[in-house]
Amino acid sequence: MPDDEPTSIWMLPERQERSGPGRxxxxxREQITRTAVRIADxxxxxxxxxxxxxxxxxTGAMSLYRYVPKRDDLFDLMIDMAMSEIELPDDPSGDWRxxxxxxxxxxxxxxxxxxxxxxxxAGRPTLGPHLLRVHEFALGALDGRGxxxxxxxxxxxxxxxxxxxxxxREIGWLEEARRSGLDPERWKRDYIGPxxxxxxxxxxxxxxxxxxxxxxxxxxxxxxxxxxxxxxVLDGIGAHIT
Amino acid sequence: MPDDEPTSIWMLPERQERSGPGRxxxxxREQITRTAVRIADxxxxxxxxxxxxxxxxxTGAMSLYRYVPKRDDLFDLMIDMAMSEIELPDDPSGDWRxxxxxxxxxxxxxxxxxxxxxxxxAGRPTLGPHLLRVHEFALGALDGRGxxxxxxxxxxxxxxxxxxxxxxREIGWLEEARRSGLDPERWKRDYIGPxxxxxxxxxxxxxxxxxxxxxxxxxxxxxxxxxxxxxxVLDGIGAHIT
DNA sequence: GCCATTCAGGTACGATGTACGCAAACCGAG
DNA sequence: CTCGGTTTGCGTACATCGTACCTGAATGGC
Numbered sequence: 001m002p003d004d005e006p007t008s009i010w011m012l013p014e015r016q017e018r019s020g021p022g023r024x025x026x027x028x029r030e031q032i033t034r035t036a037v038r039i040a041d042x043x044x045x046x047x048x049x050x051x052x053x054x055x056x057x058x059t060g061a062m063s064l065y066r067y068v069p070k071r072d073d074l075f076d077l078m079i080d081m082a083m084s085e086i087e088l089p090d091d092p093s094g095d096w097r098x099x100x101x102x103x104x105x106x107x108x109x110x111x112x113x114x115x116x117x118x119x120x121x122a123g124r125p126t127l128g129p130h131l132l133r134v135h136e137f138a139l140g141a142l143d144g145r146g147x148x149x150x151x152x153x154x155x156x157x158x159x160x161x162x163x164x165x166x167x168x169r170e171i172g173w174l175e176e177a178r179r180s181g182l183d184p185e186r187w188k189r190d191y192i193g194p195x196x197x198x199x200x201x202x203x204x205x206x207x208x209x210x211x212x213x214x215x216x217x218x219x220x221x222x223x224x225x226x227x228x229x230x231x232x233v234l235d236g237i238g239a240h241i242t
Numbered sequence: 243m244p245d246d247e248p249t250s251i252w253m254l255p256e257r258q259e260r261s262g263p264g265r266x267x268x269x270x271r272e273q274i275t276r277t278a279v280r281i282a283d284x285x286x287x288x289x290x291x292x293x294x295x296x297x298x299x300x301t302g303a304m305s306l307y308r309y310v311p312k313r314d315d316l317f318d319l320m321i322d323m324a325m326s327e328i329e330l331p332d333d334p335s336g337d338w339r340x341x342x343x344x345x346x347x348x349x350x351x352x353x354x355x356x357x358x359x360x361x362x363x364a365g366r367p368t369l370g371p372h373l374l375r376v377h378e379f380a381l382g383a384l385d386g387r388g389x390x391x392x393x394x395x396x397x398x399x400x401x402x403x404x405x406x407x408x409x410x411r412e413i414g415w416l417e418e419a420r421r422s423g424l425d426p427e428r429w430k431r432d433y434i435g436p437x438x439x440x441x442x443x444x445x446x447x448x449x450x451x452x453x454x455x456x457x458x459x460x461x462x463x464x465x466x467x468x469x470x471x472x473x474x475v476l477d478g479i480g481a482h483i484t
Numbered sequence: 485g486c487c488a489t490t491c492a493g494g495t496a497c498g499a500t501g502t503a504c505g506c507a508a509a510c511c512g513a514g
Numbered sequence: 515c516t517c518g519g520t521t522t523g524c525g526t527a528c529a530t531c532g533t534a535c536c537t538g539a540a541t542g543g544c
Contacts, residue, residue, distance in 0.1 A: 022521030264490030
């Protein structure tokens with residue numbers, strides 16, 4: 001029975017350590033994934049090509065295909081490796097606000113370490129084990145408080161949405177700058193700066209302009225900004241919990 | 243002064259109708275963008291290649307570069323063309339709830355017509371004129387109600403986050419299915435189905451499983467589901483408006 | 485009618501994911 | 515120890531992509 005049926009990589013576990021005949025594997029999914037993550041951290045996900053990963057491992061590009069069916073599957077593995085860095089207790093503490101804050105902060109920390117994480121997550125609907133673990137923990141934080149499962153799912157979704165978009169705002173421009181090869185400061189001044197100034201000076205978008213010019217939170221340290229918005233989301237959830 | 247400085251496409255308007263010497267342009271940004279949008283609607287954004295667009299226009303791939311600096315800029319133009327379909331009054335009506343609902347519904351409609359829209363928007367921080375128009379309208383809906391500009395921005399951001407993630411849930415799997423070439427029904431059953439079943443049957447993620455099995459809203463028509471969540475977001479905003 | 489200017493688009497290059505096939509490494513059976 | 519089946523390592527090859535460069539054709543002002 002050929003295995004070329006379309007199947008998630010999570011259904012296709014790595015070849016196990018066996019005791020049959022045949023040459024022993026010289027690499028592993030975990031090793032390949034770690035290498036890919038390292039490259040993506042340093043140079044962005046677009047530099048994470050099969051050839052590049054292979055050369056980092058001093059092997060040929062096609063060798064990787066003994067361990068990973070397709071490049072996209074490798075992205076799933078990278079996502080899950082990044083999610084695995086999110087440290088959570090085995091069970092929610094009972095303080096839902098602290099538990100969800102923990103999830104948010106840990107997710108933010110992982111996303112800042114791996115600036116490609118949010119982008120990849122947005123691009124592919126993957127359900128790796130560590131993502132499921134984090135999701136289950138967040139759901140558990142709200143369980144047993146009179147909310148039905150749809151409400152719980154919706155609230156966790158809201159939290160997720162906030163975390164993702166806040167992080168995107170925090171690192172979105174930095175990523176774009178790195179991709180163009182310029183240092184962020186220069187990029188902001190020469191690239192996005194003139195356009196935004198033109199928008200403001202045109203006077204056609206007064207409220208958008210005010211949101212840039214009169215913002216009081218825009219110049220806060222990123223972590224505080226993040227907490228600001230997070231508190232608001234948590235307040236919204238709290239309003240539905242007696 | 244050479245124009246190879248990094249600059250947003252919005253700062254680089256199309257060559258105007260002029261009266262100097264030289265051959266007349268045979269195409270236009272608008273025409274090229276419309277063709278790209280049509281291809282992306284039918285076959286996805288990954289089929290929208292320069293050669294493909296050109297052949298649709300019965301010309302050569304390199305001719306397009308007389309009108310668009312890079313392919314990524316063409317994506318920005320596509321985004322803006324899709325956003326241009328969002329029909330709004332010139333000014334908010336005064337009923338903020340109706341105004342924001344209108345923005346949400348129109349955005350959803352545009353995103354369903356152009357299933358690539360949300361994905362592209364997530365990938366690049368673009369600020370085309372029509373996106374600014376819609377954003378300004380949404381900001382205006384909340385202006386003058388005692389909220390400061392940071393609150394207004396945050397609430398519009400929340401609304402945006404909800405709309406995007408709801409649409410992603412609505413069409414995410416369909417897109418993935420189309421990309422793999424299978425019809426969605428078969429894909430859901432043979433591809434994602436077995437994996438999700440395994441997750442549920444493993445018993446390791448009881449709340450996630452319940453969110454799948456016991457959900458009451460999951461089987462509602464998509465439009466109602468969307469409105470459900472939207473009402474919740476609007477309630478959250480309303481709680482801060484006296 | 486000449487000429488500077490502009491557009492059309494063919495050719496070419498480097499890079500990508502990955503299908504295919506063969507040689508080398510390995511283990512168990514004889 | 516030998517041999518054969520099995521599995522890995524990976525070089526080669528191909529289709530496809532964005533796009534740099536260049537030639538030739540079209541155009542309007544003088």
